[in-house]
Amino acid sequence: MFQHVEAFAGDPILTLNEQFAADPRPAKINLSIGVYLNDEQRIPLMGAVAAAEERLAQSFHPHPYLPMAGLPAYRAQSRALVFGDAHAERIATIQTLGGSGALKVGADFLKAWFPQARVWVSDPTWDNHKGIFGGAGFEVGTYPYYDRATHGVAFDAMLSALRALPAGDIVVLHACCHNPTGADLNQQQWRELALVVQERGLLPFFDIAYQGFGDGIAEDAFAIRHFAQLNIPLLVASSYSKNFAIYGERCGALHVSCKDAAEMQTVSGQLQSAVRKNYSSPPAYGARVIATVLEDQQLRAQWEAELGAMRQRMKQIRSELLAQLQAQLPGGDFDYLRVQQGMFSFTGLPVEQIRKLRDVHGVYLIESGRVCLAALSSAGVAPVARAMVQVMTV
Numbered sequence: 001m002f003q004h005v006e007a008f009a010g011d012p013i014l015t016l017n018e019q020f021a022a023d024p025r026p027a028k029i030n031l032s033i034g035v036y037l038n039d040e041q042r043i044p045l046m047g048a049v050a051a052a053e054e055r056l057a058q059s060f061h062p063h064p065y066l067p068m069a070g071l072p073a074y075r076a077q078s079r080a081l082v083f084g085d086a087h088a089e090r091i092a093t094i095q096t097l098g099g100s101g102a103l104k105v106g107a108d109f110l111k112a113w114f115p116q117a118r119v120w121v122s123d124p125t126w127d128n129h130k131g132i133f134g135g136a137g138f139e140v141g142t143y144p145y146y147d148r149a150t151h152g153v154a155f156d157a158m159l160s161a162l163r164a165l166p167a168g169d170i171v172v173l174h175a176c177c178h179n180p181t182g183a184d185l186n187q188q189q190w191r192e193l194a195l196v197v198q199e200r201g202l203l204p205f206f207d208i209a210y211q212g213f214g215d216g217i218a219e220d221a222f223a224i225r226h227f228a229q230l231n232i233p234l235l236v237a238s239s240y241s242k243n244f245a246i247y248g249e250r251c252g253a254l255h256v257s258c259k260d261a262a263e264m265q266t267v268s269g270q271l272q273s274a275v276r277k278n279y280s281s282p283p284a285y286g287a288r289v290i291a292t293v294l295e296d297q298q299l300r301a302q303w304e305a306e307l308g309a310m311r312q313r314m315k316q317i318r319s320e321l322l323a324q325l326q327a328q329l330p331g332g333d334f335d336y337l338r339v340q341q342g343m344f345s346f347t348g349l350p351v352e353q354i355r356k357l358r359d360v361h362g363v364y365l366i367e368s369g370r371v372c373l374a375a376l377s378s379a380g381v382a383p384v385a386r387a388m389v390q391v392m393t394v
């Protein structure tokens, strides 16, 4: 029956992560998957999350189905975290299974109602963008994004490409901490881009998986809030995996900013229809934890402080690694660590060197050359710098 089924080639991130787990070498270091580890190399249990869990454990919570759209308090808090207090009446928000679930439900919704549109993703992008939009039936193309010479955004090329797109095409944008490069647009560039999107009648779909990991909660949402302020219709996939360190609970949200409250009601109904066809309704536990934190002034302040400390640790690790690399290979170009931000940087190392890092030194990066700095401990900085310099010079 299943003879014709082809073998899965594996996922460039998740399969590599499984290989890492099976690697018996004790000194191995995993800088592949986008997971934040503390300096003890553990996924942190944030204090605000632990306190919310304790509160939940003390109250009676049976396990009913959530509505298709998810937990109301979670939805309201999720919308406010991304958009601030503005435009609540015209934004349809549903709870989803992480950011990936938001992308998937959004993609299904778009395919149903914009069947002719094409989807454009940055070159490079998170591999699964292509998987999710392609899987929903879209033709997926790329627009220029990364400038290898400056390690920043190839902004002019990006704008020209978007200017040439037909009205109604969908453009996937990383709101902050671009995955995989860590290269972001500045606020002036977002303003310019918003004008092009508006002029051309494009439909932006923001992916914000790292809110709070770049410059701060509001700062990282700048682009989305600015586009919404201009009344540009848009979608957002947001995720709590990283900023609440709640990966396995699959907590995300999909937001659609509409023209007015009536349109929002209609769109909201269609999002729920897409949810029903995918998984009926989202899981409850993680959403309760997050809503408890965000609704409580004290817990929320605690969460923001803890998130700020995570952000600082990532910046610190960047500068420690930069210093080590510069000391060990003077004249080497490691500026990408300085100009990029968030969990990731794009090393530009060729794939043979990435494989050598893994096979010879037990240091795992994904083969695109992306490094997850958020998983590096201070103790790991020196060995990783040594290994990188060795593969670059031998």
Ligand code: LMR
Residues within 6 Å of the ligand: 013, 014, 032, 033, 034, 035, 126, 128, 179
């Ligand atoms: C990553 O990019 O490593 C993370 O977002 C995890 C994933 O699902 O790929």
